Amino acid sequence: IQLTQSPSSLSASVGDRVTITCRASQGISSYLAWYQQKPGKAPKLLIYAASTLQSGVPSRFSGSGSGTDFTLTINSLQLEDFATYYCQQFNSYPHTFGQGTKVEIK
């Protein structure tokens, strides 16, 4: 299963609402997770089961979708949110990742 994220990169300002999409090449039900990665650091789980917020993750992050189309939304972007975001599917092996979306400061 291939995951295609869009856009590959975006520029945004603090306070903006940001939306990242992840499209699967075939249906994956809700077996999708989102991660945030900062340079030189391990990825951090944000969302799993497409829309469940991981404990400790700020509520400005939300996820939606099922089947083939998924969305990660960041409401009111904060300085610490500038990072690269990845989706990952767990419907079938291999547990593929999207190519990533880099969120940069405008």
Add this chain to the structure above:
Amino acid sequence: QVQLVQSGTEVKKPGASVKVSCKASGYAFTSYGISWVRQAPGQGLEWMGWINAYNGDTEYAQKVQGRVTMTTDTSTTTAYMELRSLRSDDTAVYYCARFRRGNMDVWGQGTTVTVSS
């Protein structure tokens, strides 16, 4: 607290093998699996496979199948990933992560493996 601590940086020659360890603490080791993910310089994340720490069952990505072996030692709550016949394109940061029910919620700090002659 729950954590995964990985072994240190490795430099290997082409054709050699590397074995990366991932020491788990703070949780019931056999109640979760351990996934392995790598990231080549400047590139995205690549899933390599996972091992069920309860029964040792494994699933590997086709790209590394035949060259990789994932194991666990429940007595020391440590997971291992061995990669053989190393090539230059195996140069990457290797991560272990705790896995269960469709997510990887705790990650190790990463181990840099450089393959160079």
